[in-house]
Amino acid sequence: MSKVNPQETVADLLLWNDPKTKTILDKIAQEKGIDLDALAELVDWQRRQxxxxxxxxxxxxFDRIFEHEQYWK
Structure with missing residues (x-):
């Protein structure tokens, strides 16, 4: 089973698919000592949540609507 590159899961986002934006993100991440894979995994997790x-x-x-007795005869 091959492991998916974390950055591929968020490649549709501007932060990852626009070269200028990605350069800025990469620079800031390096300055802060953060791996872009970690950021990508967190962003992907947030989207799934x-x-x-x-x-x-x-x-x-749906439960509220279908359980509302006055709505259904």
Missing amino acids: QLVNRSSDRSSV
Whole structure:
């Protein structure tokens, strides 16, 4: 099983796909002693959490609507 490059998971974002922006990000990360792979993994995790939260919110809204007795006869 091949391991995915963490930066490939966020390559669609401006921070990673625009050369000038990526250069700035890389410079700042180096100054702060942060590996770009770590940042990429954190950004990817955050995006996945947003999807989970949206799905969870959607479920609670659906539950509320479908359990509302006055809506259904």
